[in-house]
Amino acid sequence: MSNENxxxxxTPFDELNPKQxxxxxxxxxxxxxxxxxxxxxxxxxxxxxxxxxxxxKKCQCSVYGNRHVHVPDCIKITPENANRLNWIPDTCGYxxxxxxxxxxxxxxxxxxxxxxxxxxxxxxxxxxISETDIDIDELEDYLVEDDYFSRLCSSIxxxx
Ligand code: SF4
Ligand code: SF4
Numbered sequence: 001m002s003n004e005n006x007x008x009x010x011t012p013f014d015e016l017n018p019k020q021x022x023x024x025x026x027x028x029x030x031x032x033x034x035x036x037x038x039x040x041x042x043x044x045x046x047x048x049x050x051x052x053x054x055x056x057k058k059c060q061c062s063v064y065g066n067r068h069v070h071v072p073d074c075i076k077i078t079p080e081n082a083n084r085l086n087w088i089p090d091t092c093g094y095x096x097x098x099x100x101x102x103x104x105x106x107x108x109x110x111x112x113x114x115x116x117x118x119x120x121x122x123x124x125x126x127x128x129i130s131e132t133d134i135d136i137d138e139l140e141d142y143l144v145e146d147d148y149f150s151r152l153c154s155s156i157x158x159x160x
Pocket of ligand 1: 024025026027028029030031032077088089091092093094
């Protein structure tokens with residue numbers, strides 16, 4: 001891809017158009033995994049349980065257009081909050097760009113391949129359970145390490 005087409009490197013983060021903004025998402029769906037927060041320390045813990053609206057086969061939200069109707073507290077990343085959301089993964093394209101970092105080598109925009117996030121094992125595919133398949137009151141039983149989703153990253157590109 002020519003440099004002029006690498007819009008994410010040449011356009012200020014808060015001036016991306018809606019189509020460009022959507023393309024920054026790598027489709028990992030890691031933000032659809034439930035987290036637990038310690039009441040006293042505010043520390044956030046990751047689980048391998050995902051929202052019921054995640055299409056597990058496609059690794060896509062099945063209600064994306066009106067997801068906030070179904071899940072009012074579903075993430076809404078904006079140029080203003082992208083560098084403050086400490087519970088989204090370090091590899092999230094929005095978080096990286098908001099902090100002045102490059103997109104990783106495995107990002108679909110960099111590879112030109114829509115499937116490269118999955119092929120590099122950075123998505124939640126095959127690593128999660130739907131919230132409908134567990135007793136949600138027992139979420140604590142499904143805590144995983146912070147790097148759970150990226151640990152198996154393959155050779156397409158290492159994490160930044
Ligand atoms: S964590 Fe970021 S890159 Fe991954 S699906 Fe969510 S918004 Fe997209
Ligand atoms: S509503 Fe969609 S985008 Fe929001 S957490 Fe659920 S699956 Fe993810």
